[in-house]
Amino acid sequence: MTQGYELYGAEVSYFTGKVRAYLRYKRIPFSEVLATREVYRDIIMPRVGWPVIPVVVTPEDDIWQDSSEIIDHFEARFPEGPVYPQGPRQRLAALLIEAWADEWLKIPAMHYRWTKNRDWVIGEFGKLSRPDLDAAGQREIGEQTARPFAGALPALGATPETGPAIEKSYEGLLGELDAHFAAHDYLFGSKPSIGDFGLYGPLYAHQYRDPASGELMKRIAPHVARWVERMSKPPTPKGGAFLAHDEVPATLKPVFERIMREWLPVLIATAAAFNAHVAARDPADAGKPLPRALGMHAFTLEGATGQRAIFTFDLWMLQRALDFLRSLEGETREKAALVLKEAGGERLAEFPAFPRLARRHFQLVLE
Ligand SMILES: N[C@@H](CCC(=O)N[C@@H](CS)C(=O)NCC(=O)O)C(=O)O
Numbered sequence: 388m389t390q391g392y393e394l395y396g397a398e399v400s401y402f403t404g405k406v407r408a409y410l411r412y413k414r415i416p417f418s419e420v421l422a423t424r425e426v427y428r429d430i431i432m433p434r435v436g437w438p439v440i441p442v443v444v445t446p447e448d449d450i451w452q453d454s455s456e457i458i459d460h461f462e463a464r465f466p467e468g469p470v471y472p473q474g475p476r477q478r479l480a481a482l483l484i485e486a487w488a489d490e491w492l493k494i495p496a497m498h499y500r501w502t503k504n505r506d507w508v509i510g511e512f513g514k515l516s517r518p519d520l521d522a523a524g525q526r527e528i529g530e531q532t533a534r535p536f537a538g539a540l541p542a543l544g545a546t547p548e549t550g551p552a553i554e555k556s557y558e559g560l561l562g563e564l565d566a567h568f569a570a571h572d573y574l575f576g577s578k579p580s581i582g583d584f585g586l587y588g589p590l591y592a593h594q595y596r597d598p599a600s601g602e603l604m605k606r607i608a609p610h611v612a613r614w615v616e617r618m619s620k621p622p623t624p625k626g627g628a629f630l631a632h633d634e635v636p637a638t639l640k641p642v643f644e645r646i647m648r649e650w651l652p653v654l655i656a657t658a659a660a661f662n663a664h665v666a667a668r669d670p671a672d673a674g675k676p677l678p679r680a681l682g683m684h685a686f687t688l689e690g691a692t693g694q695r696a697i698f699t700f701d702l703w704m705l706q707r708a709l710d711f712l713r714s715l716e717g718e719t720r721e722k723a724a725l726v727l728k729e730a731g732g733e734r735l736a737e738f739p740a741f742p743r744l745a746r747r748h749f750q751l752v753l754e
Pocket residue numbers: 400401402403438439440441452453454455489
C-alpha cells in the first residue's frame with residue numbers, strides 16, 4: 388500500500404501536465420514524484436515495460452499509464468464534477484479535441500521546443516534526470532536523455548522544410564483559440580472538459596512554460612495564456628457548468644475546420660495503412676503488440692508537403708471518439724455528427740472501418 392495516489396512525471400512533460408491539471412480540478416489528493424533516472428529504472432521500466440510518463444501508482448499499488456486511461460480510472464472513482472459533458476454534441480467535440488491535441492499538436496509543440504528553446508530545455512532534462520548534479524553535469528546528461536525526444540522530430544514531420552508551415556498553422560490556431568477564450572472560460576463553458584485537459588498537454592509544458600514559446604503565446608494570444616493559467620490553478624475546482632442546450636460554441640468552428648483540413652486526411656491514410664498491415668500480418672503474431680509506426684507517408688500542412696510516420700496510436704485515440712458517436716442513435720447521433728459535418732468532416736462522421744484496437748500491458752494490440 389502506498390499513502391495515496393502518486394503521479395510519476397515532470398514539468399517538461401506534455402501528458403503529465405494533462406493529468407496534473409485534471410487532478411487539481413477534481414481536488415483529488417496526490418503527490419507528484421519526479422521521474423528521475425532511478426524512477427525509470429526501479430518503477431517505470433519494471434512495471435510498465437517501456438520508458439514513458441506519466442504513470443500513476445494507486446494506494447492499492449496498481450499502476451495506470453496513458454493519460455486517457457488514467458483520467459477514466461479516476462472518473463470512475465471520483466464522479467463528482469465529471470469532465471465528460473453529458474450533452475452528446477459537447478461530448479463528441481471534447482473527445483475529438485482530446486485526441487487531436489494529444490496526437491496532432493505534438494508537431495508544433497516539438498517544433499517550437501527543439502528549434503526555439505533547445506538550450507533551456509536541455510538544462511531541464513538534465514535537472515529532471517540527475518537533480519544531484521551541478522549545472523554542467525546536468526547539461527551533459529540532458530544532452531543524452533533529450534536525444535530520443537529531439538530525435539523524434541522527423542518522424543512527426545517536423546523538419547526545416549515544414550517549419551514555416553508548422554508555425555503558420557500553430558499561430559493561426561492560437562488566433563482562433565484566443566477569440567474563443569476571449570468569450571468563454573473553457574472550451575464548452577465555465578467548466579473544463581476532457582477536451583480542455585487534452586489541449587492543456589501541448590499548451591502548458593511546451594508552449595507556455597518553454598520560455599520563447601511562452602513569450603509568443605502571451606504576446607499573440609493573451610486569452611489562451613490566461614486559460615492555461617486557469618487550468619493550472621482552477622478557480623472553481625469540481626465546479627462550473629457546461630453551456631446549456633448542449634451548445635458547441637461557434638467560436639470553435641474554425642478550430643474544427645482546422646482539424647478536418649490538417650488531421651483528417653492523415654487519419655484516413657492511417658486507417659488504410661492499418662487495414663493493410665492487419666491483412667498482411669502473420670497469424671502467429673495475433674496477440675503481439677502492434678508496431679508504434681507503420682512506415683512513413685506524405686502529409687500537407689498550410690500548403691507545404693512533408694513526410695511523417697504513420698502512428699497506430701492515432702487510431703486508438705480516434706476510436707474513443709468514434710465509439711461514442713456510434714453509441715448514439717437516430718436524431719441524437721445526427722445532431723452530434725453535425726458538429727463534424729459542418730466543419731468539413733463528413734468523412735470523419737462516416738469514417739472507414741478499421742480493426743479494433745485495445746491496450747494490453749501498456750501497449751497497443753488488436754482487440
Ligand atoms: N498517450 C500517452 C503518451 C505518453 C507520452 O507520450 N509521454 C511522453 C512524455 S510526455 C513520453 O514519455 N514519451 C516516451 C515515448 O513515447 O517513447 C499518454 O497519454 O500518456
